[in-house]
Each structure stands twice: as C-alpha cells, then as structure tokens.
Amino acid sequence: MASLASLSLSLHTVPGRARLAAAAGAPLRRRRVAVVRAKVREIFMPALSSTMTEGKIVSWTAAEGDRVAKGDPVVVVESDKADMDVETFHDGIVAAVLVPAGGTAPVGAPIALLAESEEEVALAQARAQALSQGPSREPHPPHAVAAAAPAPPPPAPVAAPATKGIATPYAKKLAKQRRVDIAAVVGTGPHGRVTAADIQAAAGINPKPKVAPPPPPPQPAPPAAVRPAPPMASGAVLPPLPGGRVVPFTTMQAAVSRNMVESLSVPTFRVGYSMTTDKLDALYEKVKSKGVTKTVLLVKAAAMALTQHPVVNASCRDGKSFSYNTNVNIGVAVALEGGLLTPVLEDADKLDIYLLAQKWRVLLKKARTKQLQPNEYNSGTFTLSNLGMFGVDRFDAILPAGQGAIMAVGTSKPTVVADKDGFFSIKSEMLVNVTADHRIIYGADLAAFLQTFAKIVEDPEGLTL
16 A cells, blocks of 8 residues: 555656656656747738738837737738728737838738747847848847857868859850860859850860951931930839929829739720610609619619629639629729729629618728728729719729729710600710720620610619619
C-alpha cells in the first residue's frame, strides 16, 4: 500500500511526460523548455471592395496606448466607395500607429502594430521605427541581442563564381568551336551571363570593329508652321497650364478612373430606342406622393424586361466565359460631390414599387453619407443611369466592369408623333441608349430587350402588380 501511495504522489507531483515515465518505472529526463516569444501583431489595410487597391485613413478610433479587445473598431478607412469601421482580430494594446489620419496605404500594408501586453510595447515601437526606415532595419528580439563586438575586418575579395551553364546559346556554340572551358570564363552579361564577346576574349580573338553605316542625307526641315509635334510618350504627364491649380484625385475618383480605363478594354456597342411615356407619366403622378420616383418606376420596368431576356442580365468577367445571373440586381448611378456611386437594388424584379422606393431612399441616404456596405454597391448585374431630370435628351453611358449592359435614360418631352395612319399628335417621348458587352450580347438580343422594355413603359399597369 505504501508503494501505491508513493506512486500516486509521484503521479500528481511530476508533470507531463515525466509523470508517465515515473509510472512506467523509466528514469526521468529533462524536458526541453519552449521559449515563448513576444507577440507583436500587425493591423493591415483591408480590402473593403473588389476594386480597392489602397485605402485612406479617415480617423483612428483607438489611440496609441489604448487596450482593445477582439472585435473592437480601431480605425475608419475610406475605400473607393464608402467609409467603414475596421475591427481588430486580436486582444492587445495599440502600440504604434504607422499610418496617421489622412494618410493612405496599399491593401495589405501594415497600418498599426498591436502588442499583446505591456512588456511588448517597447518592442513594437522599435519595430515601428525600423519599418519607417526600411524593411531591412527590422530590430532583433530582446533575447537575441548580444554584447557589441569589435567590427570584423573587411572580407577579402572573392573570385567570381563559375558560370557553367549560364551562357547565351551562341556563346556555348562558340566555346565549343574554340575549345574554351566555359566554366572558367567570367561573364560580363546581365547577372554574370557569359556572352560571345567573353568567349572571344578568352580565346584571344579581337572582334572586328563594326563599321557604322553612312548617315542619311539631311532632309530639309519642314516649315515651323507645319512641323509636327513630337509624340507624347506613354504614361507621360502633361505639365499644368499656366494659372491652373492641380487637384489630386480623391480615393473615389481614382477608383472611377481605374474602372473606366478597364471598361475601355471591353468591346461594346450601343442601341437607341424611343418610346412614349404618357401613361408612365400619369402613373408617376399617382404614386409620387407615396415616395415613388420616376427612377424607381424605370428600375422596375427594366427588371421585368430582364427576366424575359436573361442574356442582357449576364456578365463576362474573364473573357473566356459568361454567367447567367440568377438575381436581377440593378445598380443606379448617383452623382456625389467628388465622385460617382451605383447603389444596387437587389432582386428588383421580386419587389413592388413601394418596397423598391423604400429601399432606394435608404440606399440613397447611405450613399450620400458614405455608409454603403460592399454588397450594396458591388452586386449589380445591370445598371441604369438617368439624366432625364437634368433635361438631357440623350447620352451614352460607359459599361461598368463585370456587367453586361447599362441603360442611359434621357428626358421625357412633348414630341410630334405620327401614327400608322399618318395622323399627327403630340405625345411625351423618351429616348434610351443601352451600351452592351458585344462578347455576350448581340444586336438582336438588345433590340428584343428594348422592345419588351418599351411595351412595359408604354403600358405600365403591370408595374403596380
């Protein structure tokens, strides 16, 4: 019994594997003690949208020295579409802010350092200082710092390494012909590559000097009045005009610029269609008191037409295939101060005009206060841009990236119209132009869609069902 008691005591007092070894009668061995390193984590610039490449720090909600918990918002970031709170994924202390308010950083770049405890704050601050000086100045952890030793003498020059196999094909052929050991030749080409000139020099052959061709006879200079201007180099920046003021793009304007340039790589075509809007105008007068706008009516009409022509609601993103989108999500272009947004009315075909109007008011308010969530502006499958309220007769819209078509709507105005019997009358007429991706949508597809859309607009009773 005494032996069992002593065994039980040993099992409770000897930790880990040593306990099992004691139970088995094996000799105890010293365990290797793991060294727990200090934990300093980086807070990165997040990607808040699919088109975001860099973000701007609007404000820091947590200052240096503040202790934060997992899920707490620490910074407000301005993306290309909205301002959003960024939360931390770990508990800790904000030890150093790398990008101050008003600064920008690319997606994935560190913007702050988070220390796990008070002991790591000094290490994080030293690391932040090293990051500000360059990536090669990363400080060593405290346990790895040794006493300063006298500087070693400069290393002796080392002979150039052998370059066997790192040679141009012609140099290898020439070395074989001249019986030169290519491994012993020091290359003078890029990255130590052996060239034909190196082989000739090793073989004692002086290359023949190249004779420059005679210069062409001088051409008479054209008159100064008709002399063409030198071509502008690609990517060159034009100098500012005298008296002008240079204003850098905002984050939103830079994103719009990138998207528009990307859209120019898509082969597009445009189709215009005119339709009468007398009945649509009458319906608008009945429902505008309930918050339904003309834009909402047009969105509903477009959604109903898209359900009958799904190819116009499709999208091509990789240039090799296209997708039939199961949801009809219509983005509506909204002009804001210093930019452009397209809030998306999701499942517009399944909602009545009153629910659409309610959702549109919420989205419009969020867009103007830059509070849209990513799914509220990047989930569109079709876009509508309405400039009719500004009196614009017609215009062409640029196709958004990743969508199949965009509709540009002009104003509705009284027009003299002739019927099939030749009788003239005055009716309100509206012109729409649709820009489409010609890789997936063809002329007949777009014409059929516009015919359906025009029938809905000219007989809008179905919009209220």
